Amino acid sequence: MDAETGGGNAVQPYGDDFVTHRVDQAKDLIVTQSRLRGLLRASRMVASDLSLPVVLTRIVEAACDLVDARYGALGVISHDQNLEQFVHVGFDESMVRRIGDLPRGKGILGLLIREPYPLRLDDITTDHRADGFPAGHPPMHSFLGVPIRIGTKVFGNLYLTDKQNASRFTAEDEELVQALAASAGVAIENARLFEESQRRQRWLQASTDITRHLLAEGPNPLELIARRAQEIAVADFSAVLLPRESAEELIVEVATGEYPDGLVGAVVPASDPLAGQNGPLMVIPLVASGESVGALVLGRRIEGRLFTDADIDMASGFVGHIALALELAQARADRDRIAVLEERDRIARDLHDHVIQRIFATAIGLQGLVSRTDGAKQEDRLAAYIDDLDETIGQIRTTIFQLRRRGRNDVPSLRGQILDIVDDATVSLGFAPHLRFEGALDSTVCNVVGEHLVAVLREALSNVARHASATQVYVTVWSTDGQVRLDVIDNGVGGVNPDGRDSSSGLVNMRSRAQELGGKFIVFSPLGAGTRLSWSARTRAPDPPGGMDPSDGTGPGGGRDRSSGTGPDGGTDRSSGTGPSGG
Template structure:
């Protein structure tokens, strides 16, 4: 009997507790296997896309599924240690509208930013470090936070709340989410590299498009530069600033995006372009041949994400290409302009050397013919009229020559130099060199507008002497004192011009009109046979005209 009992005990060596323990362990293994398969599915889901925004959303969704959390979020940490992005799941649209602004990294969320280590809380509402929820926010209790690292740098944090099948998150939940976060860091880095390569390609394409536009002489290249830069940089506004005459100032030439209409034309300090503008801002100098030729400004709204080092690097490469293209386009425009100016100089030279000389010779011939021919008073008046017409034509052509040469020079000669040129030009027609003397600082006191009139008056006066006076000496004196400029032309010719200047009235009337227009005076004194004294004056600056 005892043997039978021993035999029975040998068949049943374990009790019910042992079997129950084994069954529970088997169940635990099944659950663990299931959760590990869930982790593998989560990893596959996270790594199945290369779009950064999609990857971030999938990380949060996978984390919620893995530990059965009702709500989840991923906060991306900015350079200033605040949250620049906050991707969330579990919130419907009406809930998001009620909550309003997304968190910026305070309370428990900020704690994880400052201390990037896993954190589990049974009830977030009772923790003294919590900052509370805004109005309209759903109630939350259990909490699990885990940092996501890329190498040694913390990219952001996973926030999970309200475990649905239990009152709190477990240590096993924490380990699973940490494993997911490690895989997520790799997926995020791959997505960032892919996205960066795509953006770099867009920057290069924009550079190529603008370069082609510049080389094809397309319209308004600055607007295209600003628009394409704003588009590629995902910015809310952009502007192109070019230097003024002072290197310390820039002027806004073009602005696109969310900018006030009156910004174009605004002058800003070069040291702080668009000072006072809130939100992320990126200022890239346009450097060509080692010198700054302007700046490209890109910005985002106050709540926009910050520009990264990669953004600055790519925008700088774009700006370098654009600055070089602008320099080449400017060189081509300068070359074309020089060709036009050289053509103007050639036309002016031909007019002076051929046309004027032939007309002048014709006028002198008519004067000689009139003196040798016995003609009626009517015929004499007609000949005199023809001669005056030729004189006036010569004056108009000379004015045209001066304007052509003036427009054909990058840097005009000084007023003193222009007056000397006129005296030199008159030497051929007079047969001798007039004497010219200056009194006062003519170049620095006489404005450009008044100087143009003065040049025209001296040219007309010497032309009259050459045509009518038969002089052997001419003295020209130019004064500039006490806000007035005056020119006196004195010759020893035959005289005969009355004080009102009725003889040779066309040119003299023009000189009188110029003087009156500029607030000055004009007079001619010419006793018969005793030469002529012509005096013309004007204010050195005439505000209405100089403006």
């Protein structure tokens, strides 16, 4: 064929069409090279940081620049196939406020979650699968969505809308964004692994610090647990919940951060703690020895990002360590408590076996000397010494009982209730009353009589605190020969008239209690000389109440009456029947 005539349609080697064709090819090549350089630049940019939030934002920015999209977003998919995080570009703050809640994975966004393949739409508003836009959302038309994979698992999706220099995204745009998504998957995995390693290190460090704090018996361990967990989980509030007597209820023991007023002390159902709180919540059970001993609750504001699977995993490890540390600390506290109780029992035993018996033997020896002593004066002095020894034995026995009961959480005995009332009165009186027991109180006095005696003692000490202006109070409780007697003596202003019209209802009640139990109630209160109150009753409540005289032979003035009984430790108990002055 003639080269000059050449078939009519061939491009002439150096004609205008040939040059134009070559120029167009050169332009396409330049554009392609430019876009490839843009892709390389975008890949370098997303891989230049190890902070996951920064990496996610850079991926969206690079994708928008690469295909000239006005708006872009990256949605992170949660385990329940919703969007747990939504990183967006192109929206200013006022626009975000108008839109409100971020997308959770409905409509076209949800389609990409269910079917993770690239998707291009010329106009998203006309697609029947679209869910529409919320009020305040800017208009959008062209759409390009591409999944981001880490290995075989879909991490999330890139969403790009409104191509600015054309009406729609092209197949070449799709290929470029797919290439960027592949690089982004590697960058995300590196950043996520780095961030998780850093967070795991912080959780482990917090576990170590709290365990050390617990084993050192530091103050407020639960508050420290809640505060550290809130800091590391980047939560807005945290709470530690402990079980109540009912297994179906928990009580909020401590709470930190932005929590509603009155949350501490609130009782919540164990099946759904803090169900009324808005925003993302993470509830991790505290499990020790296979049993739930409470829960750690972490929460964020309603606009905060959801907790991830990694958050739950790391918090669970932290809580597991803390539950074990709490169990160890409790075991250590129990061991120390047992050691203290054993030491108190040893001291009490030594006091009884050695000290009391030696004093008792001395008192018996002195009693033997009384009958062989000439002169009333010397006899009185020896008797006074014997009384002092009796008083000392009674005080030591009271101390033994206090040592043996302190730290025990069982139902208090009558002696224990009396000790508690005297301890409570120390605050209102401004000083500690002197207390003395005589006789086997707990084994002889029935519950009904004991309740009356406790009520009378409480009222008597209350009257002293309010009216007597006393600086000393002596409380003595006798139980002997089927009778129990309570004496309360103070050195206050006196002048109480139990039979006059001004007699208080408290004194009337004391008298009625004594009469109901077949006992007596006597008050001796000369003006300016203090008050002596003596209340007595049968140790067993009469049925019906009788009127017998329960006096044990010692009036309120106190003659010398030595009766043997059994103290709380099973030893012999000697009562002098005298007041604190020994007269």
